[in-house]
Amino acid sequence: MKGISILGSTGSIGIQALDIIRIHRDRFRVVALAAGSNIDLLEKQVREFRPAIVSCADAGAARELRARVSDLPGQTWIGQSTEGLERAATAEEAALVVGGLPGSTGLLPTFAAVESGKDVALATKEVLVMAGELFMNRVAERGIRLLPVDSEQSAIFQCLQGNGDSEINRIMLTASGGPFRDASIQDLQRVTREQALNHPRWKMGPKVTIDSATLMNKGLEVIEAKWLFGLTASQIEVVIHPESIVHSMVEFQDGSIIAQLGATDMRIPISYALAFPQRIASGTSPIDFPQLGSLTFHEPDAEKFPLLKAAFDSLKDRSTMPIILNAADEVAVDLFLSEKIPFHRIPRIVLEAMDRVDPAQVETLEEIQSFHESVVERVMKDWRLWIEPGGQPR
Amino acid sequence: MKGISILGSTGSIGIQALDIIRIHRDRFRVVALAAGSNIDLLEKQVREFRPAIVSCADAGAARELRARVSDLPGQTWIGQSTEGLERAATAEEAALVVGGLPGSTGLLPTFAAVESGKDVALATKEVLVMAGELFMNRVAERGIRLLPVDSEQSAIFQCLQGNGDSEINRIMLTASGGPFRDASIQDLQRVTREQALNHPRWKMGPKVTIDSATLMNKGLEVIEAKWLFGLTASQIEVVIHPESIVHSMVEFQDGSIIAQLGATDMRIPISYALAFPQRIASGTSPIDFPQLGSLTFHEPDAEKFPLLKAAFDSLKDRSTMPIILNAADEVAVDLFLSEKIPFHRIPRIVLEAMDRVDPAQVETLEEIQSFHESVVERVMKDWRLWIEPGGQPR
Numbered sequence: 093m094k095g096i097s098i099l100g101s102t103g104s105i106g107i108q109a110l111d112i113i114r115i116h117r118d119r120f121r122v123v124a125l126a127a128g129s130n131i132d133l134l135e136k137q138v139r140e141f142r143p144a145i146v147s148c149a150d151a152g153a154a155r156e157l158r159a160r161v162s163d164l165p166g167q168t169w170i171g172q173s174t175e176g177l178e179r180a181a182t183a184e185e186a187a188l189v190v191g192g193l194p195g196s197t198g199l200l201p202t203f204a205a206v207e208s209g210k211d212v213a214l215a216t217k218e219v220l221v222m223a224g225e226l227f228m229n230r231v232a233e234r235g236i237r238l239l240p241v242d243s244e245q246s247a248i249f250q251c252l253q254g255n256g257d258s259e260i261n262r263i264m265l266t267a268s269g270g271p272f273r274d275a276s277i278q279d280l281q282r283v284t285r286e287q288a289l290n291h292p293r294w295k296m297g298p299k300v301t302i303d304s305a306t307l308m309n310k311g312l313e314v315i316e317a318k319w320l321f322g323l324t325a326s327q328i329e330v331v332i333h334p335e336s337i338v339h340s341m342v343e344f345q346d347g348s349i350i351a352q353l354g355a356t357d358m359r360i361p362i363s364y365a366l367a368f369p370q371r372i373a374s375g376t377s378p379i380d381f382p383q384l385g386s387l388t389f390h391e392p393d394a395e396k397f398p399l400l401k402a403a404f405d406s407l408k409d410r411s412t413m414p415i416i417l418n419a420a421d422e423v424a425v426d427l428f429l430s431e432k433i434p435f436h437r438i439p440r441i442v443l444e445a446m447d448r449v450d451p452a453q454v455e456t457l458e459e460i461q462s463f464h465e466s467v468v469e470r471v472m473k474d475w476r477l478w479i480e481p482g483g484q485p486r
Numbered sequence: 487m488k489g490i491s492i493l494g495s496t497g498s499i500g501i502q503a504l505d506i507i508r509i510h511r512d513r514f515r516v517v518a519l520a521a522g523s524n525i526d527l528l529e530k531q532v533r534e535f536r537p538a539i540v541s542c543a544d545a546g547a548a549r550e551l552r553a554r555v556s557d558l559p560g561q562t563w564i565g566q567s568t569e570g571l572e573r574a575a576t577a578e579e580a581a582l583v584v585g586g587l588p589g590s591t592g593l594l595p596t597f598a599a600v601e602s603g604k605d606v607a608l609a610t611k612e613v614l615v616m617a618g619e620l621f622m623n624r625v626a627e628r629g630i631r632l633l634p635v636d637s638e639q640s641a642i643f644q645c646l647q648g649n650g651d652s653e654i655n656r657i658m659l660t661a662s663g664g665p666f667r668d669a670s671i672q673d674l675q676r677v678t679r680e681q682a683l684n685h686p687r688w689k690m691g692p693k694v695t696i697d698s699a700t701l702m703n704k705g706l707e708v709i710e711a712k713w714l715f716g717l718t719a720s721q722i723e724v725v726i727h728p729e730s731i732v733h734s735m736v737e738f739q740d741g742s743i744i745a746q747l748g749a750t751d752m753r754i755p756i757s758y759a760l761a762f763p764q765r766i767a768s769g770t771s772p773i774d775f776p777q778l779g780s781l782t783f784h785e786p787d788a789e790k791f792p793l794l795k796a797a798f799d800s801l802k803d804r805s806t807m808p809i810i811l812n813a814a815d816e817v818a819v820d821l822f823l824s825e826k827i828p829f830h831r832i833p834r835i836v837l838e839a840m841d842r843v844d845p846a847q848v849e850t851l852e853e854i855q856s857f858h859e860s861v862v863e864r865v866m867k868d869w870r871l872w873i874e875p876g877g878q879p880r
Contacts, residue, residue, distance in 0.1 A: 250648075250742065250744060251744070252648075253647070253648025253649065254644075254646075254647025254648020254649065254763075255647065255648065255765065256763060256764065258764065258765040259765070261772065262772075264775065331775045331776060332776075333775075338745075341747065343772065343773075344765045345765050345766065345767055346754055346757050346758060346765040346766060346767065346768040346770070347748050347749060347751070347753075347754050347768050347769075347770035347771070347772060348644065348746060348747075348748050348754050348758065348765065348768075349746065349747040349748050349773065350644065350645070350744065350745070350746055350747075351732075351744070351745045351746075351747055352742060352743065352744055352745075353735065353742075353743040353744075353745055354741055354742050354743050355741060357741070359741075360740055360741050360742050363740050364740060364742065369648075369650060370650065370652065371649065371652040371653070371738045371739050371740040371742065372739065372740060373739055373740060374740040374741050374742075376740070376741035377741070378655065378656075378737065378741060379737075379743065381658065381725045381727075381783035382725060382726075382783050382784050382785040384783060385782065385783065386780045386781060386782040386783070387780060387781045387782075387783075388779065388780040388781075389775035389776050389778055389779065389780070389781075390776050391776040
C-alpha cells in the first residue's frame, strides 16, 4: 500500500487523483488531504478516504470541518494554512505527495515534501518556473522521484523511459491553441470571461484555463520542461495541435521520435505518476484512429500570443525573469477574472512587468518567495499606470 | 567494437546497414557479408569493409569474386550457398547478425545465427511467419537479443522500452496503404508491374514492394508481431496512415499510447537495432510538424485487399496456415513480377492455396522448410487450374 498525500484535493488534479485511487484501493491509501475553502467537497473526501491529516484554507474553515466530521471514529488532525500544508506535505506515512495546489501557493509545501524525502507527483508548474534550479538540485540531493503530472510533461517523461541517456535532439510540446486559436487580433480585444474560460479540450482550474487561452500556460511549460528534463531553450519547440491527441514528443539523436498519445483525460498522466514505474487502469476511453480522421500541426502565432515568446525570452540568462513573468501573469489573470481588465491586457501587463521590474539576485527559497511577492505587489500597484494612456513612462 | 555479420548485404537492408556502419567505424566492425549474385556491389563492399567471411549465391559467383579481390592483403574466406550462408551467420567474431535475406531463404541461416548465440537484427519476416513459435523458443533458450528491423516492428519495440511488463491493450501497426490505396477494385485489374513496383513512401526490394501493394506485407507483419511481442491476433490492429510518419503505436492498460514517428527512412530502425540499447546518429532528416500539416488515419479496405484479412485468419489456430499463405504469396508475386499473371490474381492464388492445400503437422525446422517447399511446388503446379475458368473444382 502506497501512502498518498494530496495537496489541492478539491481542485481538478486532486479530484482526479482520488478518482484513480478509488479504483485502486488495494494499491493506494490516502494519508493526507489539503484543500482551500471548499469544505463541502473536502468533508466528502474525508468521509470517503479517512486521511490522518487534513488541511484547510484558514482557522474558520478548519473549525467548520472539525465540527462536521466530529462523528467519525479515529483521530484526524485538522489544521490550516502554512502549518496545515506543511503537515500534509510531510505526513510520515506518505510515500508520494501529489502537488496540485494552484499557482505560487504550491511552492513552499512542495519543497517541504522533497525535504522530507517524499516522491512528488508535480502538477504545480510554478514550482519549477519560480525555483527550477533550486528545486531540481534539492530533488537530486534528496534522491526522490519527481513525476510530472502535466499532460505534456508526463508525455515527455513517458517518452524518455527506456531511452537511458540517449541524446535528445529536441522535445516538441504540443498545444491545443486554446479557445482563440483561430481568432484575429481584433477578436481578442472583445473576448469575454466566459469565452476565455471555455477551453475546447481540457477541463481545468480557472487560472490555467486563462493561461491556456493566452498560451502563457505553454510558456510556463517550456520553462518547466527546461528544468524537468535538463534542456536548453533551443531544444524545446511548441507545436499547435488542436486535436490534443499527441500530448508531446521527443526526438532523439537517431532522428527517431517517441510520442505519447491518448484521450484528453488527466487520469492518464495522474495514474502514471501515482503508480510509476507500473501502469494501471485509468478508466479512460480508447482512441479509434480511423474515426479520428486526422491530426493536424501548426506553427504558433507569435504576434497573437506574445506570452509564449516572452517565456522563451525569460530563459535567456540565469535571472529572475521567469519569476517576474509568472508573478505578473498571476496578477493579470486575477484582474481579468474579476473583470477589471479586458483579455488582451493580460499579455500587455506581463510584458510591461518584464520590461519595468528589475531582476534580483535570489538564492534561497525565502528570497524567491519574497521576490515573487514584491513583484506581485509592484504589478498590483502600477498596472494601471503601465497600460493606461498617459501612464508612467518607462 | 561490435562485430557485425550481414546476411543480404547487397539488398536494401544490407546496403543501409553498411551506411550506418560507415558513419560509426569506431563502434562496429564488419566480420561477414553474405549476398547473392550482385558481385559488382559485393566486391565494392569487400574492398571497403574487409570482412573475414564472404558468401555468394553459387560457386561461379564465388570464383568470380575470389579472382576480383585477389589483390587484397590478408585472408578472406569466400564461399557460397548453404555453407557460405551458415559460415557468415555463425562467424566467430560476430556479436550481431543482420538478417536481411529476402523471403524464405533467410530461414535456415537466421536459425543458425541464433543457435550459435548471436544477437539477431531481423528484417526477414518470413522467419517468424513460417517458424514463429519454434524461433521464439530458440531465442528464449539461447538467451539472445532479437531486434526487429522492420520499421513497424522496430516502432513497437521502441515503444515497449521502459514499460516493463505493463499490460498491452493493443498495438496499432500503421500501413501506408501502398500505391493502390485509392484505386478501385476495377483499377486493380489493370495494374502494371511498374505501377506496383512504385511504392509511394518506401524504397524496398521487389517482393516486399509488391506485398505492400497487396497489403500482404502488412498481413505478414501482423503474424510477425504476434510472435515478436507475444500477442493475440485480437490485440493487433492495422491502421492505414498514408503519410507513413507514425511507424506504429502501442496502447497500454492505462489508455496511454506510445508511438514512434520519424522520416520514412530505414536507417532509423537499422541504427536502433545495431546499437541497441543505445541510440546513434543515423543521418536522417528531422520532421517539421507544422510543415507536415496533417497526419491521417483510415480503416483498411478488406474487400480491396483480402490478403490482410487472410493473414489474420491464418492465425486462427496453431496450424501451418501462415506457411501456406506465405509460400503461395512467394509464388504468386514471382508470377506477377515475371508477368505471367495480372496483379489481382495474386490474392486469388493465395486464397485458393489456403483453401486447397492441406495443413500439416510440423515441429522441426526441417519439417517447416520441407512443408514450405511442398506448398511452393503445389502452387507452381496448380495455380493455373485454380484461377482459370473450367479449372479444378475444390
